[in-house]
Amino acid sequence: MGKAEDAYYRKKKMQNKAADLGYKIFRYFILAGLSFVILLPLITLLTDCIKPSEEVFDAISVYLSRQPTIRNIKNAFVALDYFSALLKTILLIVPCVAFQLFSCSLAGYGFARFNFPGKKILFGVLIFLVIIPPQVLGMPTFIYYRNFDFLGIGSLIGLFTGTPVTVSLIDSVWSMYIPALLGCGIRAALFIYMFNQFYKGLPKDLEEAAYLDGCGYIKTFYRIILPNAVPILVTVMLFSLVWYYNDTYYSGMFLSQYGTLSTSLMGVPDAIANLLSTHFMVATNPYEGILAQKAAGLLFVLPIVILYLPMQKFFIESVERTGIVG
Amino acid sequence: MKRKSIRLSAENKKSLAGFLFILPWLLGVATFFIRPLISSITYSLSDVGLTQNGLSITPVGFENYIALFRSDPDFVRMFTETLGSMLYRVPLIIILGIFIAILLNQNFRGRLFFRVVFFLPVIVASGYMFNIITGDAAHAIMQADTAQQSSLFTTGAMREMLLQFGISETIQDTLLGWASSIFNLLWCSGVQILLFLAGLQSIPGYLREVADMEGITSWQYFWKITFPMLSPIILLNTVYTIVDGFTDASNVLMERIYDLSTGMEFSTAAAMSWTYFLAVLLIVGIVYLIAGRKVFYMNY
Numbered sequence: 001m002g003k004a005e006d007a008y009y010r011k012k013k014m015q016n017k018a019a020d021l022g023y024k025i026f027r028y029f030i031l032a033g034l035s036f037v038i039l040l041p042l043i044t045l046l047t048d049c050i051k052p053s054e055e056v057f058d059a060i061s062v063y064l065s066r067q068p069t070i071r072n073i074k075n076a077f078v079a080l081d082y083f084s085a086l087l088k089t090i091l092l093i094v095p096c097v098a099f100q101l102f103s104c105s106l107a108g109y110g111f112a113r114f115n116f117p118g119k120k121i122l123f124g125v126l127i128f129l130v131i132i133p134p135q136v137l138g139m140p141t142f143i144y145y146r147n148f149d150f151l152g153i154g155s156l157i158g159l160f161t162g163t164p165v166t167v168s169l170i171d172s173v174w175s176m177y178i179p180a181l182l183g184c185g186i187r188a189a190l191f192i193y194m195f196n197q198f199y200k201g202l203p204k205d206l207e208e209a210a211y212l213d214g215c216g217y218i219k220t221f222y223r224i225i226l227p228n229a230v231p232i233l234v235t236v237m238l239f240s241l242v243w244y245y246n247d248t249y250y251s252g253m254f255l256s257q258y259g260t261l262s263t264s265l266m267g268v269p270d271a272i273a274n275l276l277s278t279h280f281m282v283a284t285n286p287y288e289g290i291l292a293q294k295a296a297g298l299l300f301v302l303p304i305v306i307l308y309l310p311m312q313k314f315f316i317e318s319v320e321r322t323g324i325v326g
Numbered sequence: 327m328k329r330k331s332i333r334l335s336a337e338n339k340k341s342l343a344g345f346l347f348i349l350p351w352l353l354g355v356a357t358f359f360i361r362p363l364i365s366s367i368t369y370s371l372s373d374v375g376l377t378q379n380g381l382s383i384t385p386v387g388f389e390n391y392i393a394l395f396r397s398d399p400d401f402v403r404m405f406t407e408t409l410g411s412m413l414y415r416v417p418l419i420i421i422l423g424i425f426i427a428i429l430l431n432q433n434f435r436g437r438l439f440f441r442v443v444f445f446l447p448v449i450v451a452s453g454y455m456f457n458i459i460t461g462d463a464a465h466a467i468m469q470a471d472t473a474q475q476s477s478l479f480t481t482g483a484m485r486e487m488l489l490q491f492g493i494s495e496t497i498q499d500t501l502l503g504w505a506s507s508i509f510n511l512l513w514c515s516g517v518q519i520l521l522f523l524a525g526l527q528s529i530p531g532y533l534r535e536v537a538d539m540e541g542i543t544s545w546q547y548f549w550k551i552t553f554p555m556l557s558p559i560i561l562l563n564t565v566y567t568i569v570d571g572f573t574d575a576s577n578v579l580m581e582r583i584y585d586l587s588t589g590m591e592f593s594t595a596a597a598m599s600w601t602y603f604l605a606v607l608l609i610v611g612i613v614y615l616i617a618g619r620k621v622f623y624m625n626y
Contacts, residue, residue, distance in 0.1 A: 114344025
């Protein structure tokens with residue numbers, strides 16, 4: 001190797017190194033900046049919830065409060081009725097998520113592996129369901145739930161007895177359980193689609209071997225397929241959990257009296273105003289309610305964030321391995 | 327023992343099993359989709375009133391739809407506003423999503439932390455929580471003196487200080503506008519980043535090796551390999567973003583529909599949501615028609 005050539009390569013190497021370093025700095029700069037934009041509101045949420053309402057207009061205590069207080073958090077606890085609401089929410093969403101996993105994984109498998117007449121049309125219906133906004137069907141569903149009559153069975157009985165049997169599902173947890181069990185819960189169509197994509201990507205040999213060994217279809221499904229579908233099950237579970245937890249549309253419409261965390265979050269300022277005026281006979285500073293609502297928001301996201309942090313590695317990896325990607 | 331036989335061929339047996347698997351969903355579709363769908367269409371085509379025995383429905387044809395465009399003061403404005411904002415939001419979210427996913431896919435110190443941060447919005451911000459975070463909830467309560475209220479990216483004191491430094495109000499406003507749009511976009515693109523990241527992971531490693539051997543630059547690598555390989559997910563994400571943006575309960579039209587239906591104006595609400603939904607369907611269809619052909623599927 002000639003001397004000139006040597007120098008050339010050394011120079012090139014130096015340049016590459018400099019470019020690399022520059023790129024690394026640039027990457028951190030961008031990521032840190034964008035992360036800041038994401039985290040800032042959460043940080044303000046944190047600092048606001050220990051700020052007494054007198055300090056809202058105080059230009060000096062924007063982030064650090066002069067006299068940190070836990071009053072807002074206390075208020076939020078009372079206004080949300082936190083532990084009982086949390087318990088209610090858990091009782092509502094855990095069965096929903098379980099039902100949804102059950103029905104969606106079954107339907108996804110049915111679409112992925114079997115041929116039956118009308119499959120194409122039904123798959124079209126599924127795609128339609130993914131796209132349709134829940135608001136289009138919300139209000140007729142509400143009216144239907146007030147006189148719920150599953151598959152016309154009630155009216156069939158009515159033919160013989162004279163009065164059709166209907167039940168009102170409004171303010172009953174079954175208004176959430178039944179759709180989840182039948183694959184029509186929150187964003188269920190999307191989940192079925194995800195399951196379908198995932199199962200399509202699994203090798204067929206597994207099932208064929210099972211069939212040869214005399215395993216039936218259902219047994220094959222839960223003995224062979226489900227253990228291989230853990231990544232997608234975890235992903236769907238987490239999404240489903242998050243969407244049920246955050247939902248205000250369905251629970252606000254069907255369960256307005258039930259009092260889940262997400263619906264009571266909206267009422268915090270009013271609740272605080274009520275509380276203060278009835279118990280302490282003081283004209284309320286409206287910021288008391290706003291700050292309490294922020295504290296309530298923090299209390300609201302806390303359980304799900306606690307759940308997410310240990311799961312996130314598994315979750316992100318599982319998404320990478322699932323077939324959502326097509 | 328004699329077996330009573332309705333013998334099914336293996337084929338028929340299999341299709342029966344398929345039906346069995348989707349049976350719960352089929353029942354669900356029959357009860358929770360077909361029925362509300364039919365009544366929703368009926369409402370939109372008739373005049374619905376509340377009586378003591380329930381609803382009274384008088385068919386009026388397309389009057390509700392015509393009224394939306396002719397006599398509703400807000401609908402057309404809201405409609406075009408929502409469609410218009412989609413036009414720039416979707417491409418921006420897609421570009422931002424690809425960009426961040428590529429960065430997060432590289433190997434560096436602290437990657438885990440950044441991944442957690444970028445997916446945090448998926449966990450935290452849906453529904454009402456987003457309003458609390460952005461301060462909209464507080465804004466709604468305190469409409470009177472918003473000028474004094476410190477918003478997310480600015481405080482009065484900060485403004486004063488920047489003014490002292492000679493940064494004029496207009497520049498400040500532009501910068502703040504950018505900051506809050508970036509904020510809005512980032513908080514809506516968690517799922518998209520996740521999907522793009524998954525897509526990047528599925529690009530086989532040997533392509534990188536081949537590309538390195540051929541002496542390709544990173545820029546060329548992106549356009550010749552990453553971009554085509556990601557194209558199915560770009561399509562998926564585009565559709566997801568459109569649908570997500572349209573069905574988001576916080577957009578003006580959705581709020582309007584919700585208000586109308588809680589205010590017992592069923593027929594207007596139904597007509598509005600159908601017009602809206604058909605527009606979304608049309609847009610998604612156009613996207614599929616245009617982009618569907620260009621998508622590259624790798625056959626292994």
